[in-house]
Amino acid sequence: MTGPGWPGDWVPVVATALEGDPVEVAPRLLGRVVARRSATDAIRAGRIVEVEAYRGTRDPASHAFRGPTPRTEVMFGPAGHLYVYRSYGMHWCANVVCDRDGTAGAVLLRALEPMIGIEAMWEARPKARRLRDLMSGPGKLCAALGVTGDDNGADLTGAGQVVVCDDGTPPPTGGDVGRGPRVGISKAVDEPWRWWDRRSIHVSR
DNA sequence: AAATTGATTCAT
DNA sequence: TGAATCAATTTT
Numbered sequence: 200m201t202g203p204g205w206p207g208d209w210v211p212v213v214a215t216a217l218e219g220d221p222v223e224v225a226p227r228l229l230g231r232v233v234a235r236r237s238a239t240d241a242i243r244a245g246r247i248v249e250v251e252a253y254r255g256t257r258d259p260a261s262h263a264f265r266g267p268t269p270r271t272e273v274m275f276g277p278a279g280h281l282y283v284y285r286s287y288g289m290h291w292c293a294n295v296v297c298d299r300d301g302t303a304g305a306v307l308l309r310a311l312e313p314m315i316g317i318e319a320m321w322e323a324r325p326k327a328r329r330l331r332d333l334m335s336g337p338g339k340l341c342a343a344l345g346v347t348g349d350d351n352g353a354d355l356t357g358a359g360q361v362v363v364c365d366d367g368t369p370p371p372t373g374g375d376v377g378r379g380p381r382v383g384i385s386k387a388v389d390e391p392w393r394w395w396d397r398r399s400i401h402v403s404r
Numbered sequence: 405a406a407a408t409t410g411a412t413t414c415a416t
Numbered sequence: 417t418g419a420a421t422c423a424a425t426t427t428t
Contacts, residue, residue: 237422251423255425262412270412287424288409294423305424326426338424383423 206315209234209364211357212342212367214279217297219286221252221304223295226378226394228306228377230370232314234362235344243319245311245334245342246368249402252311253294255303261384263303269342273352274303275308281361290338293346294357295363309382311340320344336403371396 200293212231217224234244253261262284263271273282274296282294282305298304298347311334313320320333320343327333327343334340341347346361355363380388382403395402 253423262423265413268413284423287422288411290409290424292423305423309423336409336424382424385405385422 204384205236206366209251209366211212212355213364214277214278214356214367215276218299220295221254221297221306222392224295224304225250225306225392226376227253227370228295228363229376229394229396230368232364232366232368233311233344234315234364235341235346235360236362237345237360240345241316241319243316244314244364245340245344246314247308247310248312249308249310250393251307251309253305253307255298255305258390260381260388260390261303261385263305267303268269271303274305276300276352278304279354279356279363281346281350281353281355282363283348285348286338288382291341291347292337293341307337308340309337310335310395310399310401310403311343312399313343331369331400333401335401371398377380379404401403 233357236242255263258369263274267275277300278297300393334343353359376395381393
């Protein structure tokens with residue numbers, strides 16, 4: 200991973216680390232970095248502080264529950280790609296596809312802590328008033344990073360515009376990890392498949 | 405608490 | 417062809 204302004208010690212997360220059950224993979228993504236770069240814009244990046252697991256055909260709350268459709272086909276593909284969908288007709292939400300090729304699974308990115316490119320994030324989120332409003336929700340973080348439906352299916356493991364990286368920061372452990380039910384769903388509402396970093400003020404509310 | 409907003413999906 | 421359902425955000 201190289202390029203102007205790219206931190207030299209950031210290494211893309213390899214796909215094999217994402218090939219497990221989303222419930223195993225999701226908490227391990229806490230602390231990793233999501234970065235977006237393009238030919239025209241400065242790098243924008245944030246640290247993952249809140250995630251939710253969606254278990255595909257084994258999870259009635261997953262878009263993939265009823266099998267592959269044009270919308271959900273990337274969730275049935277190989278791990279390490281991006282599943283982007285439109286929410287409530289106006290927001291984009293981004294998921295890291297995980298589990299094995301052919302088995303649907305995904306981790307919804309619910310909140311990031313802004314790291315790099317914060318000026319561009321303010322411009323992309325004019326209604327945000329405080330730093331902790333910038334990416335403290337799944338729709339907010341897509342707007343702040345400039346992720347849209349055009350990024351659906353993108354490879355996150357190195358070559359593309361959106362990358363999930365490890366910058367050497369250890370994930371939260373023990374009492375620093377919050378766990379509870381997922382937000383905004385109507386099925387499987389009691390499954391505790393949401394995780395967040397208790398030390399962060401950038402989680403959703 | 406309520407308005408906003410449109411794609412997707414499944415049932416007629 | 418129609419209606420229900422939203423992995424949400426913002427303002428009141």
